[in-house]
């Protein structure tokens with residue numbers, strides 16, 4: 395697929411147009427950021443590890459009947475995807491309390507929730523991605539009510555599929571963030587599923603295998619992503 399102009403450079407990926415108006419190339423960079431861009435670094439091989447990780451998860455989700463934008467890997471750092479009209483709302487599911495919910499509600503990290511908790515955030519770094527509800531999203535026209543219903547159902551289905559997948563290899567799926575977009579009348583899962591956008595812990599030791607290693611300066615960030623990938627049987631070519 396012929397790569398054309400750069401459409402957008404985000405904090406971790408660069409998005410390119412292609413000769414096909416309905417297809418984009420996602421380039422996974424080594425850049426990583428936390429605290430809404432407040433801390434940044436380039437971590438060697440992170441881009442390639444995330445590209446292979448994301449491809450594997452997207453293929454598993456497609457096999458579980460979840461419609462995604464992913465088409466194929468093009469190279470170590472690049473994948474071809476369907477071009478979506480992105481919905482600027484982040485869909486989060488939590489199985490175990492960690493991160494912002496602990497601060498917000500005074501919970502202890504590690505509290506196992508009785509059932510998955512679904513939350514919505516506005517994707518807006520300048521506003522620090524505030525927590526919103528579906529009524530905000532409808533009122534301010536970020537998404538329609540029926541789109542939000544589909545996003546919620548798909549997010550909870552992703553949670554069930556991936557909890558099982560990770561459990562098989564001794565990993566707890568603590569929480570994750572998804573982004574969706576519109577494609578010719580359908581809602582598809584977009585963006586990525588990688589350790590940059592989820593929390594995953596070793597089930598026995600609770601060792602963190604995700605971006606909290608970067609946020610908390612624990613070191614071994616890419617090594618931990620690779621460890622999770624290896625357990626999942628992902629063939630990383632770098």
Ligand code: ADP
Nearest residue numbers: 404405406407409463475476477478480584585
């Ligand atoms: P951020 O924008 O949060 O800094 P990234 O660096 O990951 O994030 O940039 C990727 C951008 O591409 C995000 O804004 C994301 O919403 C967007 N995106 C992801 N998948 C698609 C897609 N299939 N079509 C259009 N845009 C997409």
Ligand code: UDP
Nearest residue numbers: 486492493494495569570571590591592593
């Ligand atoms: N997340 C993300 N991008 C964001 C915000 C959150 O990928 O802009 C992910 C994050 O990695 C975690 C989950 O969504 O797996 C829940 O994040 P939380 O609300 O706890 O925020 P955090 O404290 O991680 O910023």
